Amino acid sequence: ASVGKDGYRHYMEKELHEHPVVIGQTLQRLVDPATRRVVLPDLRFDLAAVPRGVVTACGSAFYAGMIGRYWLEQYARLPIDIDVASEMRYRDPPLTPGGLGLLISQSGETADTLAALRGMRQQGQHIVSVLNVEQSTMARESDAVLGTVAGPEISVASTKAFTAQLSVLACLTVALGRARGHLDASAEERMVTALLDLPSRATEVFEQRDAIRRMAAIVAEARDVLYLGRGSSFPVALEGALKLKEITYIHAEAYAAGEMKHGPISLIDRTVPVVATVPSGRLFDKTLSNLQEAKARGGRLLVFTDTQGAPRLRDIAEVVVEIPTVDEFTSPILQTIPVQILAYEVALLKGTDVDQPRNLAKSVTVE
Ligand code: G6P
Numbered sequence: 001a002s003v004g005k006d007g008y009r010h011y012m013e014k015e016l017h018e019h020p021v022v023i024g025q026t027l028q029r030l031v032d033p034a035t036r037r038v039v040l041p042d043l044r045f046d047l048a049a050v051p052r053g054v055v056t057a058c059g060s061a062f063y064a065g066m067i068g069r070y071w072l073e074q075y076a077r078l079p080i081d082i083d084v085a086s087e088m089r090y091r092d093p094p095l096t097p098g099g100l101g102l103l104i105s106q107s108g109e110t111a112d113t114l115a116a117l118r119g120m121r122q123q124g125q126h127i128v129s130v131l132n133v134e135q136s137t138m139a140r141e142s143d144a145v146l147g148t149v150a151g152p153e154i155s156v157a158s159t160k161a162f163t164a165q166l167s168v169l170a171c172l173t174v175a176l177g178r179a180r181g182h183l184d185a186s187a188e189e190r191m192v193t194a195l196l197d198l199p200s201r202a203t204e205v206f207e208q209r210d211a212i213r214r215m216a217a218i219v220a221e222a223r224d225v226l227y228l229g230r231g232s233s234f235p236v237a238l239e240g241a242l243k244l245k246e247i248t249y250i251h252a253e254a255y256a257a258g259e260m261k262h263g264p265i266s267l268i269d270r271t272v273p274v275v276a277t278v279p280s281g282r283l284f285d286k287t288l289s290n291l292q293e294a295k296a297r298g299g300r301l302l303v304f305t306d307t308q309g310a311p312r313l314r315d316i317a318e319v320v321v322e323i324p325t326v327d328e329f330t331s332p333i334l335q336t337i338p339v340q341i342l343a344y345e346v347a348l349l350k351g352t353d354v355d356q357p358r359n360l361a362k363s364v365t366v367e
Pocket of ligand 1: 059
């Protein structure tokens with residue numbers, strides 16, 4: 001079936017606006033509304049018995065996997081190895097039999113991810129794939145598929161599939177945390193409540209469009225942009241930088257905020273904007289001090305935060321995008337949305353072919 005743009009200028013804009021609905025639909029499949037507990041489909045293996053996890057994917061799906069890694073380690077205490085699929089398939093790391101092999105892919109056809117899946121299977125992993133296209137090669141070769149209910153994604157640059165992948169990975173984290181005895185009922189209740197709250201909070205993100213446009217005007221003038229984040233905000237920064245490169249052709253690099261002093265700090269001056277994702281929470285003060293270092297070197301700070309973090313950032317940042325404060329667990333899901341919108345707004349200013357960026361393909365089925 002053909003899919004229209006519903007009055008939006010680009011598929012990407014339409015798909016950005018679908019974030020709230022897609023998150024809601026994806027969660028609906030995995031959360032029982034009556035008990036408010038995560039219920040996964042039959043995985044055909046015992047989740048509680050899994051000794052380790054290995055995660056792989058390409059592109060944006062890989063960054064979703066990185067956020068999944070932070071969650072699975074922190075909340076389920078599951079040891080995780082992660083790498084991009086093009087490395088994983090040839091690295092061929094020794095895997096503990098009976099481990100969880102976790103693949104993430106919008107299309108279910110990406111050649112490197114599929115090859116990594118087959119390698120994991122050969123080493124006796126239980127294969128769980130997080131897929132948007134549920135009739136795909138990876139779906140057929142998996143023990144279990146956790147579907148993202150994002151609908152067709154037409155824009156080459158992934159948007160809504162990413163937050164849907166995160167919604168699935170968050171539910172998997174809750175299920176694993178419970179199975180492994182690391183989450184009690186009240187912790188699970190808190191996490192599920194935070195997840196179910198996301199669709200409405202995601203809708204509110206769009207109220208920040210003007211502030212994001214002010215950021216975009218600065219980013220559009222730059223040749224290079226540095227993105228920063230810590231913890232689960234680091235992959236959000238990576239996703240932001242990737243999106244900017246893909247659709248605006250501006251060079252962007254993402255760094256773990258604490259690592260900035262070991263290199264990219266030498267690049268910082270007025271011409272290199274620093275885009276940081278700094279939600280309130282455990283790591284807020286650490287990232288704030290990194291931003292003060294960047295500011296002291298003349299850096300222009302463009303900051304994504306939440307209502308709780310904003311007051312402490314307004315003095316040092318040139319533009320602050322302030323989205324609703326949510327649980328630290330779900331904050332990377334919400335923080336991704338404005339970061340993707342920023343890339344879109346810059347692309348509009350640059351006049352690039354947003355939905356079909358040069359040299360890129362929606363699904364890469366060759367190595
Ligand atoms: C291509 C697309 C990206 C996508 C990546 C992985 O590079 O341009 O947007 O993230 O492939 O695709 P997959 O279908 O495996 O998620």
